[in-house]
Amino acid sequence: MSDSIGLEQANAQPALGGGHGAAPGEEPSRRDFIHIAAIAATVGGAGALAWPLIDQMNPSADTLALASIEYDVSKVAEGQQAVVKWRGKPVFVRHRTPKEIAAARRDDHADLRDPATDASRVKPGHEATLVLVGVCTHLGCVPNFGGGEYGGWLCPCHGSVYDTSGRIRQGPAPKNLEVPEYAFTGPTKVRIG
Amino acid sequence: MSGHSTYEPKTGFERWLDARLPIVRIAYDSAIDFPTPKNLNYWWTFGGILAVCLMTQIVTGVILAMHYVPNGDMAFNSVEHIMRDVNYGWMIRYIHANGASMFFLAVYIHIARGLYFGSYKAPREVLWLLGCVIYLLMMATGFMGYVLPWGQMSFAGAVVITNLFSAFDQVIPGLGTAITTWLWGGFAVGNATLNRFFALHYLLPFMIAGVVGLHIWALHVTGNNNPTGVPVKSKADTVPFHPYYTVKDGFAIVVFFILFAWFVFFAPEALGHTDNQIPANPLVTPAHIVPEWYFLPFYAMLRAVPQKLFGVLTMFGAIGLLFAVPWLDRSPVRSMRYRPTARWFFVLLVLATLGLGWCGGMEPDDVVIRTGQTANGDPTGFTVTWLARILTTYYYAYFLLVLPLLSRNEKPSKVPDSISTPVLSGGGAALPAGAAAEPQKKG
Ligand code: HEM
Ligand code: FES
Numbered sequence: 001m002s003d004s005i006g007l008e009q010a011n012a013q014p015a016l017g018g019g020h021g022a023a024p025g026e027e028p029s030r031r032d033f034i035h036i037a038a039i040a041a042t043v044g045g046a047g048a049l050a051w052p053l054i055d056q057m058n059p060s061a062d063t064l065a066l067a068s069i070e071y072d073v074s075k076v077a078e079g080q081q082a083v084v085k086w087r088g089k090p091v092f093v094r095h096r097t098p099k100e101i102a103a104a105r106r107d108d109h110a111d112l113r114d115p116a117t118d119a120s121r122v123k124p125g126h127e128a129t130l131v132l133v134g135v136c137t138h139l140g141c142v143p144n145f146g147g148g149e150y151g152g153w154l155c156p157c158h159g160s161v162y163d164t165s166g167r168i169r170q171g172p173a174p175k176n177l178e179v180p181e182y183a184f185t186g187p188t189k190v191r192i193g
Numbered sequence: 194m195s196g197h198s199t200y201e202p203k204t205g206f207e208r209w210l211d212a213r214l215p216i217v218r219i220a221y222d223s224a225i226d227f228p229t230p231k232n233l234n235y236w237w238t239f240g241g242i243l244a245v246c247l248m249t250q251i252v253t254g255v256i257l258a259m260h261y262v263p264n265g266d267m268a269f270n271s272v273e274h275i276m277r278d279v280n281y282g283w284m285i286r287y288i289h290a291n292g293a294s295m296f297f298l299a300v301y302i303h304i305a306r307g308l309y310f311g312s313y314k315a316p317r318e319v320l321w322l323l324g325c326v327i328y329l330l331m332m333a334t335g336f337m338g339y340v341l342p343w344g345q346m347s348f349a350g351a352v353v354i355t356n357l358f359s360a361f362d363q364v365i366p367g368l369g370t371a372i373t374t375w376l377w378g379g380f381a382v383g384n385a386t387l388n389r390f391f392a393l394h395y396l397l398p399f400m401i402a403g404v405v406g407l408h409i410w411a412l413h414v415t416g417n418n419n420p421t422g423v424p425v426k427s428k429a430d431t432v433p434f435h436p437y438y439t440v441k442d443g444f445a446i447v448v449f450f451i452l453f454a455w456f457v458f459f460a461p462e463a464l465g466h467t468d469n470q471i472p473a474n475p476l477v478t479p480a481h482i483v484p485e486w487y488f489l490p491f492y493a494m495l496r497a498v499p500q501k502l503f504g505v506l507t508m509f510g511a512i513g514l515l516f517a518v519p520w521l522d523r524s525p526v527r528s529m530r531y532r533p534t535a536r537w538f539f540v541l542l543v544l545a546t547l548g549l550g551w552c553g554g555m556e557p558d559d560v561v562i563r564t565g566q567t568a569n570g571d572p573t574g575f576t577v578t579w580l581a582r583i584l585t586t587y588y589y590a591y592f593l594l595v596l597p598l599l600s601r602n603e604k605p606s607k608v609p610d611s612i613s614t615p616v617l618s619g620g621g622a623a624l625p626a627g628a629a630a631e632p633q634k635k636g
Contacts, residue, residue: 054375057389063379083476088381090476134476135381138501140356141349141478156480157353158496159557174363174501 068193070185073129081145083134086192090134090142091180092153093190096164100151101127104165107150114176118165121179131190132166133180138173153177199226223413228431229438230419232612236310237417238445239303245446246296247405251398253289254338261341263391265384268343269472287461293335294464295453297487300328308518309539311527312418318519320411323404325516330401332488332512337394339485343387344469349482351382351390357495360505381475422527423612430612481556489553490546494588496557497581507585514592521592524600531608535599542591545584552581 081094104118136155147154148161160171167176182192200221202208262271275282313321340351362369378385468479498504529536555577564574
């Protein structure tokens with residue numbers, strides 16, 4: 001290393017001897033400074049250039065501007081669910097039976113992988129209506145209604161089992177089915193998003 | 194091998210070109226006069242088969258792209274249009290779809306050949322690593338191609354594979370979601386995803402072609418390995434590539450393409466999945482999703498592990514091991530012909546991988562060995578998941594335990610002194626006159 005620098009110096013400044021070169025242990029020379037500055041500028045420039053090329057793959061403005069949707073939950077019969085599309089994803093709107101609600105509450109303090117009470121997953125006064133993003137938290141398949149040991153959902157892909165509150169009970173998924181941001185805008189109307 | 198050149202330009206034009214761009218010289222030295230071990234068997238023909246597979250995919254793919262529309266609303270119908278309306282569209286699509294399967298069949302045989310005959314050992318490590326890169330690029334290309342027809346299996350495949358990256362949420366919360374959103378260009382697999390997959394599916398095969406160029410370059414620096422694993426010692430051990438291996442490879446290519454043609458014309462959907470005849474629907478996942486057959490062993494590994502992040506790591510690690518194998522196997526004996534213990538472990542590895550492939554196609558709860566039944570009559574016992582766990586463990590053990598330990602403790606059988614020795618009775622000493630002489634040059 002010091003050898004090659006020496007050679008470079010000699011070629012660049014043949015008359016000056018080693019005076020401007022930085023031998024090990026000496027102060028850095030002006031040439032070292034130029035090298036470092038040039039490399040830093042190149043790396044910074046390349047990074048600044050790369051970012052737009054990477055970021056273009058993130059959701060575009062029109063995708064981000066996706067409107068929220070309205071849904072009339074009275075359309076769902078007791079014991080049934082509707083699947084509506086929101087931001088390209090399925091959303092489950094489930095009208096739970098009293099038995100299903102009781103089962104969900106009974107397990108509030110069971111040994112849950114992702115602990116949550118049933119009350120925290122519904123809106124007060126609307127306990128029968130469960131609104132969930134219908135995307136398995138394992139690898140994103142759409143779980144099947146009513147399947148599995150707990151009567152909630154069973155994912156067809158790798159067998160994750162969710163209960164009637166959408167909480168993960170068995171299988172490889174790490175988290176409960178997500179509750180999207182939503183609000184009741186009327187006695188039976190919800191706005192999702 | 195490299196460095197010497199026997200090319201002699203014959204015409205004035207060839208001399209003129211040779212002094213400016215020695216392209217004919219390179220072609221001559223690497224495909225005509227290239228000194229090749231004289232004992233290569235049919236396992237060595239798969240390199241040539243793979244080259245023809247890649248060309249087939251590129252030619253049929255570019256043609257398909259002339260008729261295909263990469264848009265979520267139109268992709269499925271445009272593939273139907275290719276199948277029904279475009280002249281010979283059905284044939285070109287079936288060649289492309291089955292061509293991917295044939296490509297993977299050939300690459301698996303090619304990799305197994307390398308593992309058995311120790312082709313990854315010094316001095317061929319870089320050659321081997323480049324091959325692993327090609328395999329990775331092939332998997333990415335095959336996966337993205339399968340998404341393009343935008344059927345139900347295409348969609349489910351895209352969802353599951355891209356979601357593998359969401360496992361990073363378990364390392365840094367939010368990281369996995371950021372990656373999947375970036376991959377999708379939205380909040381779910383959708384039109385933006387299809388569009389970029391098409392662009393990349395078009396690009397990657399040409400990158401593969403580039404890496405194939407490096408792979409062949411590396412091959413021509415070290416020369417071929419051979420079934421004995423013994424390096425070439427003299428000219429008597431080699432024959433010129435042409436006509437000896439152009440003819441042998443050519444014959445194998447013809448046989449392989451007869452099988453290929455059988456699939457295309459008599460069983461074009463045998464390797465496909467009927468659910469892909471249903472247009473993609475983001476609101477429903479098919480009851481039983483399976484990847485293409487060539488991904489099944491890895492899919493089985495993913496499902497064998499109950500924890501998400503470790504499942505994903507186990508799956509990718511299985512491919513990572515291939516990259517590490519030159520440094521895991523320390524045995525100085527290349528070919529397993531002379532490693533009587535190692536070859537049985539190798540046979541088990543092949544069986545374990547095939548077994549994993551079988552597991553990947555079954556439901557995880559399917560029972561392999563029935564020991565009883567539940568109250569409502571469903572069988573219980575040893576399940577596919579457990580079989581997959583055992584086989585995955587063996588797969589890992591082969592690379593991480595068997596190869597490193599065996600290279601220290603095994604007793605290899607006698608390795609011949611040279612390639613010529615084992616094929617000639619009496620060994621190298623009493624050669625019949627002329628037997629080991631240089632083979633006749635053509636012309
Ligand atoms: C490494 C080489 C390649 C592999 C392994 C490969 C693999 C695949 C696969 C598995 C499919 C799905 C077939 C189906 O089920 O319908 C596909 C579709 C497609 N590929 Fe390729 N491909 C390769 C090269 C190319 C190239 C170079 C192009 C050029 C643009 C291309 C263009 C297409 C198009 C347009 C489709 C959609 C039409 C269809 O589904 O048949 N492919 N590819
Ligand atoms: S995607 Fe639901 S269990 Fe894997």
